[in-house]
Amino acid sequence: MSIHEVFMPALSSTMTEGKIVSWVKSPGDKVEKGETVVVVESDKADMDVETFYEGYLAHIIVQAGETASVGAAIAFVAETEAEIETAKSLANSGDAAATPAATSVEPIPVAASVGTPALASQNGSNHREGRLVASPRARKLAKELKVDLSNLQGSGPYGRIIAEDVELVANKGKQPTAPVTPIAPTPTTTPVAPSPRTPAPTPTPVVASVVPGQIVPLTTLQNAVVRNMVASLAVPVFRVGYTITTDGLDKLYKQIKSKGVTMTALLAKAVAVTLQKHPLLNASYSEQGIVYHSAINISVAVAMDGGGLITPVLQNADMVDIYSLSRTWKSLVDKARAKQLQPEEYNSGTFTLSNLGMFGVDKFDAILPPGQGSILAIGASRPQVVATPDGLFAVRQQMQVNITCDHRIIYGADAAAFLQDLAKSIETDAQSLTL
Numbered sequence: 001m002s003i004h005e006v007f008m009p010a011l012s013s014t015m016t017e018g019k020i021v022s023w024v025k026s027p028g029d030k031v032e033k034g035e036t037v038v039v040v041e042s043d044k045a046d047m048d049v050e051t052f053y054e055g056y057l058a059h060i061i062v063q064a065g066e067t068a069s070v071g072a073a074i075a076f077v078a079e080t081e082a083e084i085e086t087a088k089s090l091a092n093s094g095d096a097a098a099t100p101a102a103t104s105v106e107p108i109p110v111a112a113s114v115g116t117p118a119l120a121s122q123n124g125s126n127h128r129e130g131r132l133v134a135s136p137r138a139r140k141l142a143k144e145l146k147v148d149l150s151n152l153q154g155s156g157p158y159g160r161i162i163a164e165d166v167e168l169v170a171n172k173g174k175q176p177t178a179p180v181t182p183i184a185p186t187p188t189t190t191p192v193a194p195s196p197r198t199p200a201p202t203p204t205p206v207v208a209s210v211v212p213g214q215i216v217p218l219t220t221l222q223n224a225v226v227r228n229m230v231a232s233l234a235v236p237v238f239r240v241g242y243t244i245t246t247d248g249l250d251k252l253y254k255q256i257k258s259k260g261v262t263m264t265a266l267l268a269k270a271v272a273v274t275l276q277k278h279p280l281l282n283a284s285y286s287e288q289g290i291v292y293h294s295a296i297n298i299s300v301a302v303a304m305d306g307g308g309l310i311t312p313v314l315q316n317a318d319m320v321d322i323y324s325l326s327r328t329w330k331s332l333v334d335k336a337r338a339k340q341l342q343p344e345e346y347n348s349g350t351f352t353l354s355n356l357g358m359f360g361v362d363k364f365d366a367i368l369p370p371g372q373g374s375i376l377a378i379g380a381s382r383p384q385v386v387a388t389p390d391g392l393f394a395v396r397q398q399m400q401v402n403i404t405c406d407h408r409i410i411y412g413a414d415a416a417a418f419l420q421d422l423a424k425s426i427e428t429d430a431q432s433l434t435l
Contacts (some may be wrong), residue, residue, distance in 0.1 A: 006075040008068045025057045058087030145170040221308035231370045236407045244280040246381045248430035265326040268298040272317035278418040299349025313349045331408035377402045
């Protein structure tokens with residue numbers, strides 16, 4: 001017999017602390033092997049955390065909404081019901097770090113997977129922002145038993161679909177039309193109008209509701225951005241600006257916009273193709289030397305609701321056609337704002353784009369992300385009066401771009417040559433971006 005400590009897992013290489021979004025299990029609940037027990041907010045996404053052991057959730061140390069350092073104990077799990085009280089006494093004594101050997105406290109290994117947060121509306125709905133809320137075990141079981149989850153009402157916390165709901169439906173052979181509940185059925189002579197939906201508790205502050213003079217704690221994502229920005233101060237950088245005429249790119253965009261192509265994808269494609277000729281701009285610094293990456297993965301900065309930013313990655317952007325690239329980008333943005341990005345979808349970038357042109361910004365300088373050699377800041381495309389080679393005046397659409405580079409491995413001439421070729425690709429050969 002033993003009592004186990006559940007520790008805050010490291011869900012990414014940069015994660016130093018995590019925030020409890022919600023506990024899927026309550027104290028006293030049975031915990032099955034491979035079942036989600038808690039949803040944790042990492043630097044970039046909400047992750048379902050599963051246990052590899054069976055037992056009973058005896059006591060929760062870190063409540064929903066609270067933060068704990070990676071490796072800190074967040075709960076106790078007892079192997080038997082008889083040990084639940086012992087675990088509670090242990091937690092109340094505040095001596096978890098110096099547990100007597102007789103109790104044999106051991107860490108519980110956990111597996112984390114990106115999933116929908118368990119925090120749905122309080123009225124028992126199992127959908128949040130159009131997404132189904134179900135435990136990974138329930139999803140796996142539903143696939144095996146061929147059970148449709150879309151019409152199934154969950155009996156778990158906040159309306160979450162759990163494995164027992166799927167098993168019940170499979171045994172009955174039909175989908176229930178009402179939430180599964182242990183309470184005796186109510187009379188059905190008079191239909192009961194649904195109660196007003198209560199907004200789900202928000203794990204991050206909403207900027208619009210901030211009171212003047214109030215101090216709002218940083219979110220987990222904002223703290224991650226802070227760490228990255230502070231780390232970037234140790235890198236010597238320089239910046240180079242360039243003016244690019246976009247008439248050809250704008251014309252191409254109008255032609256293929258109806259097919260789902262985005263300007264972001266076009267710019268990422270243009271940069272990726274140009275990087276094929278300038279591998280140094282796609283490289284990064286290490287103490288051993290210059291790291292020339294085997295793929296051209298373009299990170300694109302996206303602002304997040306509630307503060308912070310994330311950089312979804314268009315992998316192998318130079319090799320993917322513009323239509324597939326645009327579909328991938330739309331999917332990545334949707335996943336980023338739902339906090340469902342897989343780690344490789346936001347930490348595998350080799351070159352970053354930051355586009356504030358959509359906000360009407362003329363030009364700006366971007367901060368170099370840690371682990372990369374370059375970032376390109378893109379301003380708005382505006383009509384400008386320019387002198388033509390034949391001595392006349394004309395109106396051209398032009399945008400300002402500024403590149404920030406790691407001066408330890410990249411020099412001014414390298415950045416200037418890259419921008420020259422990028423301008424040539426956009427100005428004279430934009431049609432080639434569709435190939």
